[in-house]
Amino acid sequence: MPRISVVDRRAELISAALRVVAAEGVAAATTRAIVAEAGMSLASFHYAFASRDAMMRELIEFVVEHETIAAFPSIDPGSDARSAFRSSLRGYLDGVRADPGREAVMFELMQYALRTPELAALPDEQYSRYRAAVTELLEGAAAALEVRWALPVDDVARMVVTITDGLTLAWLADRDDAAADRVIEFAADSLAALALPVTPPSPSTVPAPLSPPLKETAT
Amino acid sequence: MPRISVVDRRAELISAALRVVAAEGVAAATTRAIVAEAGMSLASFHYAFASRDAMMRELIEFVVEHETIAAFPSIDPGSDARSAFRSSLRGYLDGVRADPGREAVMFELMQYALRTPELAALPDEQYSRYRAAVTELLEGAAAALEVRWALPVDDVARMVVTITDGLTLAWLADRDDAAADRVIEFAADSLAALALPVTPPSPSTVPAPLSPPLKETAT
DNA sequence: GTCTATAAAGTGATAGAC
DNA sequence: GTCTATCACTTTATAGAC
Numbered sequence: 001m002p003r004i005s006v007v008d009r010r011a012e013l014i015s016a017a018l019r020v021v022a023a024e025g026v027a028a029a030t031t032r033a034i035v036a037e038a039g040m041s042l043a044s045f046h047y048a049f050a051s052r053d054a055m056m057r058e059l060i061e062f063v064v065e066h067e068t069i070a071a072f073p074s075i076d077p078g079s080d081a082r083s084a085f086r087s088s089l090r091g092y093l094d095g096v097r098a099d100p101g102r103e104a105v106m107f108e109l110m111q112y113a114l115r116t117p118e119l120a121a122l123p124d125e126q127y128s129r130y131r132a133a134v135t136e137l138l139e140g141a142a143a144a145l146e147v148r149w150a151l152p153v154d155d156v157a158r159m160v161v162t163i164t165d166g167l168t169l170a171w172l173a174d175r176d177d178a179a180a181d182r183v184i185e186f187a188a189d190s191l192a193a194l195a196l197p198v199t200p201p202s203p204s205t206v207p208a209p210l211s212p213p214l215k216e217t218a219t
Numbered sequence: 220m221p222r223i224s225v226v227d228r229r230a231e232l233i234s235a236a237l238r239v240v241a242a243e244g245v246a247a248a249t250t251r252a253i254v255a256e257a258g259m260s261l262a263s264f265h266y267a268f269a270s271r272d273a274m275m276r277e278l279i280e281f282v283v284e285h286e287t288i289a290a291f292p293s294i295d296p297g298s299d300a301r302s303a304f305r306s307s308l309r310g311y312l313d314g315v316r317a318d319p320g321r322e323a324v325m326f327e328l329m330q331y332a333l334r335t336p337e338l339a340a341l342p343d344e345q346y347s348r349y350r351a352a353v354t355e356l357l358e359g360a361a362a363a364l365e366v367r368w369a370l371p372v373d374d375v376a377r378m379v380v381t382i383t384d385g386l387t388l389a390w391l392a393d394r395d396d397a398a399a400d401r402v403i404e405f406a407a408d409s410l411a412a413l414a415l416p417v418t419p420p421s422p423s424t425v426p427a428p429l430s431p432p433l434k435e436t437a438t
Numbered sequence: 439g440t441c442t443a444t445a446a447a448g449t450g451a452t453a454g455a456c
Numbered sequence: 457g458t459c460t461a462t463c464a465c466t467t468t469a470t471a472g473a474c
Contacts, residue, residue: 043443262459
């Protein structure tokens with residue numbers, strides 16, 4: 001009835017589809033289920049989208065663009081790298097626990113895209129964006145904690161994503177909070193080993209090296 | 220025609236279903252696609268299985284039971300823990316590269332099971348078996364490398380599975396071999412830190428402690 | 439633009455001949 | 457036991473009234 005615009009209708013359908021996928025999975029996200037969730041008629045779906053495939057494509061692009069990794073809380077300055085990683089990973093896992101469907105959507109849509117030839121390139125971009133989001137956090141953390149990364153920061157971000165993915169999958173499978181905490185302890189130790197202290201306010205105690213100390217990664 | 224037994228027919232259908240899922244995904248594994256792959260008629264499917272759901276259940280149970288993690292090569296004694304982990308992880312990733320569909324099946328079937336109420340408990344078991352397989356390798360490695368694990372061996376196995384899962388997902392998404400190698404380097408460093416040296420043939424140099432040295436994890 | 443009604447194709451499952 | 461033929465249902469997509 002309300003005669004809304006096509007772009008608004010598309011946005012509503014994408015949003016509804018996301019809710020259906022989160023709640024019941026990609027397989028359950030039929031056009032009928034989506035329009036029911038959105039409260040509109042089946043014909044409106046095909047007025048807004050040429051086909052279900054086209055809508056799935058936009059859904060995945062939307063998710064890749066807007067829904068990055070579940071909120072990592074920001075770094076608490078004054079702490080060391082180990083406890084910063086620990087609290088960040090705990091915060092991340094809390095986010096997964098609070099809405100398991102939301103994170104499962106990422107994996108499901110990634111698999112759907114990998115199985116769909118025209119969408120097969122999107123997971124690559126999805127992971128690039130994950131890493132970019134984590135990279136931003138890592139650079140902020142390096143400044144706040146007065147450390148520098150022993151590897152290129154994008155590589156450190158890749159390690160973080162590797163661990164969060166593995167952590168998430170295992171938790172989705174067994175919901176073992178205590179075991180996940182032990183993994184986080186290990187991960188925090190391992191990642192903190194990549195944070196090298198940089199003593200900033202006393203450049204006189206040690207003569208400045210003429211060659212860069214290691215691989216330099218700061219931006 | 221050949222009037223084969225029900226158990227054989229079930230096995231053939233499971234095998235055919237596995238191939239279809241590996242090649243085209245769970246969504247494409249319709250009863251018709253499976254019987255076409257198996258070279259039999261549609262009615263034979265329902266003679267062997269009460270329903271497609273029942274068949275999917277057996278398929279997942281079969282995978283959970285038989286297809287554990289892609290072959291980790293065995294540990295080379297004489298090397299240190301770091302290079303042992305590195306070569307094992309490389310061997311694992313080689314297995315994924317050689318047959319990406321095979322490993323993707325694990326993730327897809329896990330998600331399918333999580334979305335299916337009657338099968339929702341199977342992923343937990345799947346991960347238990349993963350860890351059990353890795354645990355066996357870790358115990359062999361500890362003996363061959365003359366180390367002991369700083370944590371309960373099942374926890375170490377969980378760390379390994381966390382990393383292999385994360386590694387596999389990222390590689391499936393971007394197929395970036397070089398980046399995967401860098402993750403493996405990091406993972407080998409991190410995991411090797413859990414291998415504590417135990418000096419075996421000189422029990423006289425240090426008086427035997429009356430209390431266990433730390434948490435003991437050997438079986 | 440939005441709806442109802444329906445077409446066209448695919449799905450799991452079964453009947454019944456052999 | 458195994459098959460062909462078919463049912464009952466769901467799916468995406470479209471036609472056509474308003």
